[in-house]
Amino acid sequence: MNLVKFVLDSSAFIGGFLPEEDEYFTVHEVIGEIEDDQSKERFSYFLSSGKITIKEPNSELVREVTKNAQATGDKLSLTDIKLIALAIELDSFIISEDYGIQNVSSTMNVKSKSIRESGIKKIINWEYYCMGCRKIYSKDKKTCQDCGSIIKRRPKFKKH
Ligand SMILES: [Zn+2]
Known part of the structure; x- marks a missing residue:
């Protein structure tokens, strides 16, 4: 490639x-x-x-x-x-x-x-998700309020 x-x-x-x-x-x-x-x-x-x-x-x-x-x-x-x-x-x-x-x-x-011209723009927002129950959080937290598992961050892609 x-x-x-x-x-x-x-x-x-x-x-x-x-x-x-x-x-x-x-x-x-x-x-x-x-x-x-x-x-x-x-x-x-x-x-x-x-x-x-x-x-x-x-x-x-x-x-x-x-x-x-x-x-x-x-x-x-x-x-x-x-x-x-x-x-x-x-x-x-x-x-x-x-x-x-x-x-x-x-x-x-x-x-x-x-x-903009590059045509490959993606606006990133972060989303946070529970590694246990997969609940999505909009803000960073240490642990999930439902199940107590660790919260991880991942980029949330949005096409421009
Ligand atoms: Zn959870």
Whole structure:
């Protein structure tokens, strides 16, 4: 099977993007941009499922992207620049909601997509279920109020 590689920026996690069969990559700086609990949970879900690799891009490519961003006049953060550099290095798509990232990517022949355009958006909500009686809870609890078994969490998928 031919896996598609995607580089994800912080908006992918904030926007509810979830892993499928493909391979995902991001840069370390993205972690600092994920602040709300839901997005952090999504990110940790990527990590714990082994679906994402955090990688430092080639520094030569980082310099090249920086030059291109200056030429187009797009104001990109170091995180943004590193994400584009990583997408070039891996010959992958970049998923981003940021217009500047999309613009600079296009000047460097990197295909970018917004989450909506990617067509693979799934909004995640967590649901909690009892391992004993299978009762569903909307909030996390330690144990089931009916049977006392352990409550587990699973992603609740919703097609966009
Ligand atoms: Zn139960």
